[in-house]
Amino acid sequence: MTPVLPPKPSARPDRVSLWRYVKLFRQDILSAQPAKLYRAWMAEFRTPFFRSFLVNQPELVKLLLKERPDDFPKSDRIAEGLKPLLGNSVFLTNGEAWKRQRRIIDPAFEGGRLKDTFPAMRAAAEAAVARLEGRQGPVEIEEETSHAAADVIFRTLFSIPIEHEVAGKVFTRFRDYQRSQPLLNLAAFVPLPRWVPRFFRRGTRRNAAEIRALIEQLTAERMAAIKAGTAPDDLATKIMTTRDPESGSTFDTAEMVDQVAIFFLAGHETSASALAWALYLMALYPEWQEKVAAEAAALEDESFAAVSKLKISRDVFRETLRLYPPVPMMVREAACPERFRNRAVPEGAQMVLSPWHLHRHEQLWENPDGFDPARWQTENGKQCQRDAYIPFSAGSRVCTGAGFAMVEGPLILSMILRRFRIEPVEGKTPVPVAHLTVRSKNGIWLRLSPRQPKLF
Numbered sequence: 001m002t003p004v005l006p007p008k009p010s011a012r013p014d015r016v017s018l019w020r021y022v023k024l025f026r027q028d029i030l031s032a033q034p035a036k037l038y039r040a041w042m043a044e045f046r047t048p049f050f051r052s053f054l055v056n057q058p059e060l061v062k063l064l065l066k067e068r069p070d071d072f073p074k075s076d077r078i079a080e081g082l083k084p085l086l087g088n089s090v091f092l093t094n095g096e097a098w099k100r101q102r103r104i105i106d107p108a109f110e111g112g113r114l115k116d117t118f119p120a121m122r123a124a125a126e127a128a129v130a131r132l133e134g135r136q137g138p139v140e141i142e143e144e145t146s147h148a149a150a151d152v153i154f155r156t157l158f159s160i161p162i163e164h165e166v167a168g169k170v171f172t173r174f175r176d177y178q179r180s181q182p183l184l185n186l187a188a189f190v191p192l193p194r195w196v197p198r199f200f201r202r203g204t205r206r207n208a209a210e211i212r213a214l215i216e217q218l219t220a221e222r223m224a225a226i227k228a229g230t231a232p233d234d235l236a237t238k239i240m241t242t243r244d245p246e247s248g249s250t251f252d253t254a255e256m257v258d259q260v261a262i263f264f265l266a267g268h269e270t271s272a273s274a275l276a277w278a279l280y281l282m283a284l285y286p287e288w289q290e291k292v293a294a295e296a297a298a299l300e301d302e303s304f305a306a307v308s309k310l311k312i313s314r315d316v317f318r319e320t321l322r323l324y325p326p327v328p329m330m331v332r333e334a335a336c337p338e339r340f341r342n343r344a345v346p347e348g349a350q351m352v353l354s355p356w357h358l359h360r361h362e363q364l365w366e367n368p369d370g371f372d373p374a375r376w377q378t379e380n381g382k383q384c385q386r387d388a389y390i391p392f393s394a395g396s397r398v399c400t401g402a403g404f405a406m407v408e409g410p411l412i413l414s415m416i417l418r419r420f421r422i423e424p425v426e427g428k429t430p431v432p433v434a435h436l437t438v439r440s441k442n443g444i445w446l447r448l449s450p451r452q453p454k455l456f
Helices: 018-027 058-067 076-086 095-109 111-132 141-158 165-180 204-228 235-241 253-284 286-300 304-309 311-323 373-377 379-387 402-419
Strands: 042-046 051-055 330-333 338-340 343-345 350-353 420-424 432-434 438-440 445-450
Touching: 051 058, 058 350, 058 379, 076 204, 076 253, 095 111, 095 235, 095 253, 111 141, 111 235, 111 304, 111 402, 141 165, 141 235, 141 253, 141 402, 165 204, 165 253, 204 235, 204 253, 235 253, 253 286, 253 311, 253 402, 253 420, 253 438, 253 445, 286 304, 286 311, 286 402, 286 420, 304 402, 311 373, 311 402, 373 379, 402 420
Parallel strands: 051 350
Antiparallel strands: 042 051, 330 350, 338 343, 420 445, 432 438
């Protein structure tokens, strides 16, 4: 019997016209790429306007992200699509501005702080399970995981639940923004002159402005509470009171709005994507679902110590991030001429690193398109984890919230499977597409039934 493979978008033919490529790209960047990228070490894209190189060779990925990151800064073209929401956040900046931002932000996410934020994270997970109680018929699980991940962010960042009026408004506006704005727009690959106006899909700029106004309200209120000595000891307070060890400066309100916007994008949108796909994979592979559900008995211990016992759930979540990396592509820019794999790489060339292709590379991974959480205990899995696994990027620009995400994801996954048995809905196979993150084209539909007896 042929094993069931997780859904994957169909690739385009190897050769298409520039016009056809642009049209496909605007629809979805994943299906716009040719199948040969799953086995190529490097690929060059040439048009009359630009040159870009997709890099899959582990040695080159390491060079760009770990060995020489200053020579390959974040491409300014990324900001073309995301600046209306993210401003000058740590996700978009380079150089000294970025280094200062990281010096202020990183201490809030150090290991000890994870233990401090865990009660709020668990409370959000329990609230997510409660919302699923009594649901009848098929459930569109992406909506539920988005709700849960947003709740985690607001509880850990601002000590407020998603039911808070402002938090609820941010969540609603962001849900609309997410569907209207791709992670990479065409400007990431086509060097438009600065005087050419940037066009966005209807509602994108308005939603971004409304989200930022709501975040500014929360930030200003927290600033006032810090000055009054009444602020809770959460992530927002930690970040807003941390001084840059070199300059002694802190974030002002405007800077904090930029950072909260990326925390919400990185901490909510990416977690929601990964958790939804993890739940679908559990429905597709019931034998693994039962393993996670059995292991979840460890959560009778409500302390942070229980997290270390969720080993199977962690491997399932890690495998989900391999197959469905929330951020499927990252773009860097060559600051000087290079020569890679006997190809001339001109200054200014766009260097595309694609977790989507690297994580499924046919020359690196055993069973690259298959779902196998046990792979992480094999020699091939361990080697690939070191050399070809970058769901949170790598090097100095690795996501500061990676550790946070690897607690949150397995925890919520285990909490849900501890209470419910889930099954796929016939005729509703999800099709991965790239919006802000890798989502399903028409949602991810699951059927939930209570496990007996009720476990909590």
